[in-house]
Amino acid sequence: MDDSSLAKPPRMDAWVRLQKASTAVLDRVEAKLKADGYPPLSWYDVLLELRRADQKTLRPVEIEKRILLAQYNVSRLIDRLVAASFAEKLKAPNDGRGVVVRLTSHGEELLSSMWPAYEAAVKQEFSEKMTDADADDLMRVLGKVLP
Amino acid sequence: MDDSSLAKPPRMDAWVRLQKASTAVLDRVEAKLKADGYPPLSWYDVLLELRRADQKTLRPVEIEKRILLAQYNVSRLIDRLVAASFAEKLKAPNDGRGVVVRLTSHGEELLSSMWPAYEAAVKQEFSEKMTDADADDLMRVLGKVLP
């Protein structure tokens, strides 16, 4: 992913490493969760946003803004969550176009039971391998490239 | 992606930021390349590995090791590259099971023409937003979590 004709492109190297490292760690974390019978992290992300939200309820368009997913993708992910009864869809008050998505108690249970497995996987594949100062460095530098 | 019950989990925050930042930047880089009519970066990655390799030729299993892709995925990506005539498949010498993949001149041309667009996109979305020292920090910390 670099060009060997360039002598010393440390930032291009950093870009390549960013992609490789984040993918590698994510793959391994997801694999552990799946091995324990848990759904993908994208499910967890949405349910967590719902739990944080007022009334444990969000409009799909709000979910779209909070997590990094395209509109049609959010729409389908919600349908899967509803099909698994981790969330429910209700008509939005004051807006005939929209719906609201609400976390169910079954969804709260998933969040609770999944968190320890998730935390352990991230610890083992990521946190354990660095210091808090390293993490601060990551936060600082990656903060510069966020949208 | 964190748990609000924990007071100060800087490394969990770093993990969340790592995922968000790398996805966000990758999405934007890929979008620019696609807008210019170029294929996905995974194509570039494979072709670049071929160009670096002896005789511009690699076994699929070697490609699999160099880039982060599953076996069946490599198999299909190679087929797409061959269909687009950026690479060609030949019978492997000394191993009746396997094939070798060789970069074509058309593939070399793609690499050459794609590189400026790729570099420019990474610069704009990533490199420009940090210093070389920042990049060194990324390299150092992310090196700790690589496989």
Add this chain to the structure above:
DNA sequence: AATATATAAATGCAGCTGCATGAAAATACA
């Protein structure tokens, strides 16, 4: 040598994703 095991690569199927588009209601505007 004969058999068992391991490795290389491809593929059918189901499910997920991107793209484009559509339907319905809200908002702007004239």
Add this chain to the structure above:
DNA sequence: TGTATTTTCATGCAGCTGCATTTATATATT
């Protein structure tokens, strides 16, 4: 008010991905 525009959400289709399995050959074991 009547029409145009925007916003919200869903969906048909094509292509991509993961999983499991298959085919073929190489290597190890006896």
